[in-house]
Amino acid sequence: MSVRPANLALGLTVWLTCGGNVHAAPLRPFQLPTANQALFEPGGEERFFVGTVGKPWTTGTFGCVRTDGHQLHEGLDIRCLQRDRRGEPTDPVRATADGTVAYLNAKPSLSNFGRYIIVRHPVEGLEIFSTYAHLSEIRAGLNAGQAVKAGEVIATMGRSANTHEGISMDRAHVHFELNLLVNDRFASWHKKALPDQRNDHGDWNGQNLLGLDPRAILLAEHNQGERFSLLQFVRGQTELCRVQVRAKDFPWVRRYRALVRANPKAEKEGVAGYELALNFNGIPFDIIPRAASELRGKAKFQLLSVNEAEPRRAPCGKLVTQRNGRWELTTHGQNLLDLLTY
DSSP states (O other), X not given: OXXXXXXXXXXXXXXXXXXXXXXXXXXXXXXXXXXOOGGGSTTOHHHHBOOSTTXXXXXXXXXXXXXXXXXXXXXXXXXXXXXXXXSOBOXXXXXXXXXXXXXXXXXXXXXXXXXEEEEEEEETTEEEEEEEEEEEEEOTTOOTTOEEOTTOEEEEEBOOOOSSSOOOGGGOEEEEEEEEEOOTTHHHHHHHHOTTSOOTTGGGOGGGEEEEOHHHHHHHHHHHGGGOOHHHXXXXXXXXXXXXXXXXXXXXXXXXXXXXXXXXXHHHHXXXXXXXXXXXXXXXXXXXXEOGGGOOSSOSEXXXXXXXXXXXXXXXXXXXXXXXXXXXXXXXXXXXXXXXXO
């Protein structure tokens, strides 16, 4: 007989017993960060997403949805449901899953995200970081390191930002992301690689977070229920390219061990580098350790292959380019790999 306890917090694991055997089944790890549920309603997109000025709702979704596909939007812009007498949004913003507050920015002038919160969530052996931006206020007493539960109110929706044009009242929304962290030594890398650029947020600079599509995750959860696996979702990303890095150990392979495949040859001879499959946004979702005898060439980073349909479908990633009929890593692609292996 199977036992399925009700009302458990999202992101936990239920132990099921079937015929005397015990095994773990992950519950749906994420929920929407506001009361707006129109994402799950047929034809509800315009009531859920906020597009950019004069553009359709699709520009409020994740991916290469802006500037004719050449600009990345790394999250979802979720429309408000509640307003005060002045017309300002009052929707509570809630933690998408159980987790720990990793970072808060309470000074809108320091980011085009305005006031924002980042929360860390351990799910199926992965560290996922949710971001909630353009907040009017952060809940009093909320601090980095504090544990939060799925559905717990952490802020109020708003339209804070440091951009010149600002966010108009009618476009008030929460910008919501689900990310993976590139390197916990980002601040040091940034100082070395980009000495002339400010970094007001330490390791929580947006360049250090690579986004997954929250809409695809939430819809897959909604449709699949407990059969949904975030780990399988990440492993199933569409490959943009495959690269080789001559680095024996770096933070990504330690933090995201669940994405590392076994290679008996490297286990026997020792790891001299890694082969990485990257999606269009640069997420290394398939990681293969390689022995020295398996590595090609002498360069620290080497492009091994390109899925030529993917740069055409998602040009905003800008990790690879074709010159004189040959594919090569762009400066952006090189910088990403440099940060990844720093």
